Amino acid sequence: MKNQAMVGVALGAMVVLGMAGVCRLQVRIDEEQRAIHLEREELTLRSGSTVKRLSLEYAPLMGAIYWTRAVQYFGEKHRLHDLNLELLWPLLDITTTLDPNLIAAYRFGSTFLSDAPPRGAGRPDLAAQLLQRGIQANPDAWRLYQDLGNVYYFDAKDYLKASAAFEEGSKNPKAYIWMKVMAAKIAAEGESLETSVFLWKQVYDTTTDNMIKDNAASHLKMLTAELECLEIDRLADEFEKQTGRRARRISELVQAGLLKRTPVDPEGYPYVLGEGGKAELNLKSPLLEQQLMNKK
Amino acid sequence: MKVETGEVFGFLGPNGAGKSTTIKLLMRLIFPSAGTARILGKSIDEVSVHREIGYLPEQPYFYDYLTAAEVLDYFARFHGLKANDRQERVARMLKKVGLETARKIQLRKYSKGMLQRVGLAQAILHDPQVVVLDEPMSGLDPLGRRELRDIILELKRDGKTVMFSTHILSDAEMLCDRVGVIVGGKLRGVGTPGEMVGIQTQGMEILFEAGAEGKTPPLAARATKTGERYRVKLPEEELYAALDELKLAGARILSVSQIKPTLEDFFMNLVEADRAQANAVEVSGK
Amino acid sequence: MKNVWVVAANTFREAVRDRVLYNLVFFALLMMGAAILVGQISIDIEQTVIVSLGLTAISVIGLFIAVFIGVGLVSKEMEKRTLYALLAKPVERWQFLLGKFAGLVMTLTVNTAAMAAGLYAALWSVKHPLVSSDAYILVAVYLILLKLALIVALAMLFSCFTTPFLAILFTAGIYVAGVYGGELRTMQAVNLTPATMKMFRAISYALPNFENFNVMGAVAHGRGVPGALVGHATLYAALYCAVVLAAAAMVFSRKNLK
Numbered sequence: 001m002k003n004q005a006m007v008g009v010a011l012g013a014m015v016v017l018g019m020a021g022v023c024r025l026q027v028r029i030d031e032e033q034r035a036i037h038l039e040r041e042e043l044t045l046r047s048g049s050t051v052k053r054l055s056l057e058y059a060p061l062m063g064a065i066y067w068t069r070a071v072q073y074f075g076e077k078h079r080l081h082d083l084n085l086e087l088l089w090p091l092l093d094i095t096t097t098l099d100p101n102l103i104a105a106y107r108f109g110s111t112f113l114s115d116a117p118p119r120g121a122g123r124p125d126l127a128a129q130l131l132q133r134g135i136q137a138n139p140d141a142w143r144l145y146q147d148l149g150n151v152y153y154f155d156a157k158d159y160l161k162a163s164a165a166f167e168e169g170s171k172n173p174k175a176y177i178w179m180k181v182m183a184a185k186i187a188a189e190g191e192s193l194e195t196s197v198f199l200w201k202q203v204y205d206t207t208t209d210n211m212i213k214d215n216a217a218s219h220l221k222m223l224t225a226e227l228e229c230l231e232i233d234r235l236a237d238e239f240e241k242q243t244g245r246r247a248r249r250i251s252e253l254v255q256a257g258l259l260k261r262t263p264v265d266p267e268g269y270p271y272v273l274g275e276g277g278k279a280e281l282n283l284k285s286p287l288l289e290q291q292l293m294n295k296k
Numbered sequence: 297m298k299v300e301t302g303e304v305f306g307f308l309g310p311n312g313a314g315k316s317t318t319i320k321l322l323m324r325l326i327f328p329s330a331g332t333a334r335i336l337g338k339s340i341d342e343v344s345v346h347r348e349i350g351y352l353p354e355q356p357y358f359y360d361y362l363t364a365a366e367v368l369d370y371f372a373r374f375h376g377l378k379a380n381d382r383q384e385r386v387a388r389m390l391k392k393v394g395l396e397t398a399r400k401i402q403l404r405k406y407s408k409g410m411l412q413r414v415g416l417a418q419a420i421l422h423d424p425q426v427v428v429l430d431e432p433m434s435g436l437d438p439l440g441r442r443e444l445r446d447i448i449l450e451l452k453r454d455g456k457t458v459m460f461s462t463h464i465l466s467d468a469e470m471l472c473d474r475v476g477v478i479v480g481g482k483l484r485g486v487g488t489p490g491e492m493v494g495i496q497t498q499g500m501e502i503l504f505e506a507g508a509e510g511k512t513p514p515l516a517a518r519a520t521k522t523g524e525r526y527r528v529k530l531p532e533e534e535l536y537a538a539l540d541e542l543k544l545a546g547a548r549i550l551s552v553s554q555i556k557p558t559l560e561d562f563f564m565n566l567v568e569a570d571r572a573q574a575n576a577v578e579v580s581g582k
Numbered sequence: 583m584k585n586v587w588v589v590a591a592n593t594f595r596e597a598v599r600d601r602v603l604y605n606l607v608f609f610a611l612l613m614m615g616a617a618i619l620v621g622q623i624s625i626d627i628e629q630t631v632i633v634s635l636g637l638t639a640i641s642v643i644g645l646f647i648a649v650f651i652g653v654g655l656v657s658k659e660m661e662k663r664t665l666y667a668l669l670a671k672p673v674e675r676w677q678f679l680l681g682k683f684a685g686l687v688m689t690l691t692v693n694t695a696a697m698a699a700g701l702y703a704a705l706w707s708v709k710h711p712l713v714s715s716d717a718y719i720l721v722a723v724y725l726i727l728l729k730l731a732l733i734v735a736l737a738m739l740f741s742c743f744t745t746p747f748l749a750i751l752f753t754a755g756i757y758v759a760g761v762y763g764g765e766l767r768t769m770q771a772v773n774l775t776p777a778t779m780k781m782f783r784a785i786s787y788a789l790p791n792f793e794n795f796n797v798m799g800a801v802a803h804g805r806g807v808p809g810a811l812v813g814h815a816t817l818y819a820a821l822y823c824a825v826v827l828a829a830a831a832m833v834f835s836r837k838n839l840k
Contacts, residue, residue, distance in 0.1 A: 004341065007835070011828040018825035023787040025818045029794045030764070032811040036800045072765060323670050326838040343672050351670035357662050359592075361599040373588045374671040418667055 046090045048097025055098060063099025070095055070105070074112055075211070085121040088113060089130075096133055103141055104209070106134035110147040111203075111212050114155045118293060119215060124155035143206075145169025146179065150199055153186060163187040178202070193230075197223045221266040222294070225287050228263060232271055232279035235259065246277035297476050297486055299459050304452050306472035306489075307461040310567060314481040315461035316354050319430050323351055335426060347375065350419035354430040356411055360404035364395050364414050367403065368421055375422040389417040394443065408435035416447065427451055429460035433467055445471060465560050479566050498555045499531045502538060507546030515541055529555060585673045586681040593655070593685020602651065602689065605643055609697050612639055613704040632708060633802045636701035637722055640694060644730045647690060649753050652737030655682040657746040660839060669839075676831040683738060683827060687731050694730070698723045715804045721812060722801040728819035729795040733757060735826040736790070742833045756790065763789035790822055 055062040070091035077085055092109040095102060112120040114127035131148045138144065145165050152162035163186040170179035178198070185195055200223065204216035232250070235258045239247045242256065250273055253259045262270045269282035281288040299305040309315045320326045322333055324340055338345045358367045365386055372382040390396045393413040403411065412435045419427055429448075433441050448471055451458050462468055468475055469489050476486040505524050506512055515538055519528035530538055535552075542549060597603070616635050656679070659665040669675065698720065705719075706712055736756055740749035766786035794815050797807045 004835075008832060011832045014828040015825050015832075018821050018828070019788065021821045022818060022825065025814055025821065026787055026791060026794070029791070029811065029814050029818060030767070032808060032814065033794065033796075036797065036805065036807060036811070068765070320666075320839070323666075325666060325669060326840065327836065343674055346670055346672040349670060351667065353663060353666040353670075355663070356667060358664055358667070359596065361596055370588070370592055371667065371671060374585055374668075374673050376584075415667065 046094075048094040051094050052098055059098045063095050063102055063105075066091060066095040066098060067102060067105050071108070071211075074108075078211075081118070083117050085112075085117075088121050089123065089126050092130060096130065096137075100133070100137035103134070103138060103144070106131055106138075106141075106144055107147055107207075108209060108212065110144075110151055111215055114151045115215065116155065116294065119218070122155075124151050127151045128156070140172065140174075142169045142172035142175040142179070145172075145175075146202070149179075149182070149186075150203070153191070153199065154196070157191070159186050159190040193223060193227055197227070218290070222287060222290060225265045225281060225291075228265065229271065229279040229281075232259075232263065232273075236273065236277050236279065240277075247273060248277070249273060250279075297483055299457060300474075301457050302452070302455050303457060303473040304448060304471055305457075305459045306468035306475040307459060307478065308463065308465065308468055308475050308563070309461070309478040310463055310563070313478045315463075315478055316430055317481075318478065319351075319428060319461060322428065323349075347422070348425040350422065350424040350427040352412075352415045352419040352427075352429040352432055355434065356415035358403050358411065358414060358418075361402060363400050363402055364390060364406075364417075365399045367414060368418055371418045372421055377422065385421055389421050392447070393417045409437060409440050412436055412440070416444065420447075420451070424456070426457045426459070429458070431462060432460050433462055433464055441467070465563065477563070477566070479563075480570050484566055499529055500535050500552060501527065501529050501555050502535075502542070502552050503527050503550040504542055505548040505550060507548060513542055513545035513547050515545075525550065583677075585677040586684060589673075589678055589681025590684035590688060593682050594688050597651065597686065597689040602647060603693060603696075605647065606693065606696050606700070609639055609643060610700050613700050617704040617707050629705070629709065629804060630802045632701070632705050633719060634798060636697075636704065637719070637726065637798050637801070640697045640701070640723060641726050641729070643697070644690060644694060644726060645733065645757070647693065648686070648730045648733040649737055649750055649757075651686060651689075652734040653741045653746050653749040653753065655686060655734075655741065656738055656834070657741045657749065661746075665839065675835045679738065679827065679831055679834055683734060683823075686734050690730050690734070691727060694723060694727050715806065718797075718801045718804075718806055721807045722797050725795040725797060725812070725815055728815060729792055732790055732792075732819050732822055732826070735823045735830070739826050739830040739833070742830050742837065757792065760790040760792045763791050764793045791818075794818055 051062065051066075052059055070088065073087055073091060074085070077083075088109075092105055092113065095105045096109075099105075109130045110127045113130065114120060114122075114124040116122045128148060128151055131144055131151065134141065134144045135148070145168050149162045149165035149169065152158045152165055156162075163183045166179050166183035166186065169175050170177075170183060182195065182199070185192075189195070197220065200216050200219045204213060204220060207213050207216065232253070235253055236247050238258060239253055239256055247253055247256075250259070250262050250271060254262060264270050265281060265285055265287055267285050267287055269285035269287075271279050272282055274280035281291060307315050307318070317326065321328050322335070322340060333340045335345050336348055359370075362370065368386045368389060369382055372386065377385065387396075390399050393416055395410065395413055395417070398406070398410065403414070406414070412432070416429070416432065419429065432444055436444060445467070448458055448460070472489060474486065474488050477484045504519075504526050506516075506526075515528055516526050518530075519526035521527075528538070539549070539552075613632075613636060616632055659668075665678075668678065701719065701723075702712070702716070705716065733753065737749065737753045740752045744752065763786050766782045766789075797811070800807055
């Protein structure tokens with residue numbers, strides 16, 4: 001019996017040590033696999049209709065699988081700060097061909113296909129195409145009109161089409177009243193900070209997807225910074241009126257009692273006054289980098 | 297329970313008594329919750345013990361895609377026998393169990409009796425000291441059983457120890473030096489067959505037919521009649537008087553024999569006692 | 583150890599006589615059909631389609647054999663009681679298990695090698711000179727074989743303690759879980775607590791990550807596979823198999839064979 005017990009212990013030890021070794025190896029293998037897969041983009045079948053045919057009666061399941069792949073793909077690229085998103089459109093195209101009712105795919109795609117790099121692929125035309133398909137398959141999904149409006153407004157900068165999209169979406173009895181309000185506002189004014197903030201806030205408040213939420217938050221921070229800069233400019237003009245000269249530092253405005261304390265941007269960095277006495281982002285603020293990319 | 301070297305030991309019991317279970321425990325196919333066992337002085341936990349054991353499982357079944365020769369050769373390899381040795385032994389065994397002509401046929405085509413013989417062959421192939429057979433007679437026709445009995449006796453002559461389980465009592469009476477009786481999972485007794493049943497005779501039995509003259513002897517009143525035959529039991533003292541009577545009546549005597557209690561009776565009594573006890577227990581509400 | 587070899591050789595013999603290898607006929611037909619069909623599509627994609635199709639077929643057919651026959655290795659012997667006479671011989675139970683494992687892996691190796699040859703034949707018929715980069719296909723096939731060995735081990739483990747039907751389900755289940763296991767690690771979680779995330783990570787490492795053995799993407803496009811990956815994958819498979827077989831041995835050695 002002792003022999004049996006010893007063998008049992010030996011086997012048990014083997015299991016434990018073996019699993020430990022397995023986990024260590026896994027880490028190495030993960031790296032190596034990543035290296036050979038991201039060397040070049042691979043998507044053997046790019047045609048949605050072909051994949052659909054191959055899926056037999058399991059198209060929705062395949063759709064879900066491709067959807068997962070799309071999210072993985074984007075997440076991975078995002079994590080590595082890789083700007084090349086050429087597979088995003090084919091993946092989403094195939095996903096929505098396989099399962100035209102996968103609303104999440106349309107919404108995700110509209111944000112990240114349309115948004116300019118580094119946030120997205122910078123293809124508002126493809127985003128619009130995707131959303132049109134989504135609207136056709138899901139006429140009751142008024143949120144898709146909201147997304148379409150956002151795409152035209154923010155990235156395509158086509159305010160006529162944006163207004164039309166919001167207007168169309170507002171016709172759905174379930175849509176919120178602001179859709180109609182926005183349609184009118186955009187038709188009248190085109191782009192405005194107020195509208196932009198409002199639209200992004202809508203996205204931020206209502207989305208359940210973490211990535212979309214983060215994206216909206218990031219946009220909102222930029223817009224808040226812009227608004228605050230304008231406010232500071234206004235106070236700087238006030239200062240000029242009072243003292244007859246242009247303030248050189250924010251601290252002067254504080255001393256003059258126009259500001260209670262040095263204002264900071266949404267990332268926590270204090271604003272500075274640049275050339276010509278206009279408010280600018282702090283050199284160290286990450287928002288500055290974003291702003292420069294957006295200007296490109 | 298102890299089985300002595302060189303004896304043929306019968307392990308008896310009705311179906312479900314636990315004979316196979318006990319044997320499987322010995323072979324380490326199942327594990328005991330308590331207790332120990334030793335074979336040839338070594339604990340059954342040691343794998344090396346199996347070198348000297350031959351085992352025929354109950355209702356054996358072997359790889360049906362192999363032929364008899366291949367199966368025996370396969371098992372022989374585990375005993376570390378060299379190729380020539382294996383060949384020779386396999387041939388010898390097949391001859392011994394009468395499967396020589398069927399050696400190249402795949403086992404899937406074998407009858408139950410033939411499989412039983414293969415089983416026996418693989419059990420004794422490596423010339424083990426101890427041979428354990430689980431219900432070896434099952435599936436064999438009378439000829440096969442006779443051959444098996446011969447083989448067991450031959451093994452005994454060669455000084456091997458044989459233990460087999462069976463519920464066929466006549467086989468046990470014929471072959472065994474000693475028997476162990478197990479009923480309801482418990483060992484009820486171990487001893488020679490004679491010891492188990494007691495040696496006293498219970499009288500004599502006469503089998504006779506009415507004579508040609510058609511006279512019915514008065515003895516017939518006490519007899520049971522089957523067709524034309526009468527069977528009567530009487531105490532030993534009355535035997536010669538009865539024979540005289542029958543001779544006078546011109547009856548034809550077919551046989552005169554001792555009434556001995558058999559293992560079967562012993563058995564039946566045990567089983568009855570068990571059942572009675574079980575009922576009693578039930579009735580008493582335990 | 584010789585006992586292991588005896589059991590292994592017999593297992594191989596059983597597979598051959600059970601006509602397992604006939605699946606190769608189906609594979610050959612498939613490859614032929616693909617080669618003919620592909621000749622009619624555009625030139626560049628021939629390589630990709632044949633290699634992808636061939637490797638997929640090798641993987642799927644191998645998977646079926648590994649699961650179904652793998653489960654049967656132990657359960658058939660228990661059911662049919664062929665095991666009883668065997669265990670009365672001087673053989674340890676773990677030797678029996680290891681022998682069965684080795685026998686099926688040998689069968690799979692032969693099977694897979696034959697299929698690889700078929701794949702090369704089909705490839706050659708479509709694009710005549712085979713280039714050196716085509717040798718990487720062998721690497722992909724080797725990795726598939728590693729994966730199959732691991733599946734056999736898992737199938738054996740499950741068949742030691744459940745019915746054959748359940749064992750097949752469990753093995754298939756672990757296969758699917760293992761394929762997606764890696765994704766648990768890189769998953770962008772939506773509403774999970776850090777504790778849950780950690781647990782998922784732990785599970786993803788514990789599961790057999792079958793994606794480790796998948797280099798189809800690279801090889802189908804004629805790209806190479808780094809030697810380090812092959813080495814690590816081999817080690818991974820060996821370790822994991824050892825773990826699974828050790829567990830199986832532990833379960834089996836205390837199993838009552840009624």
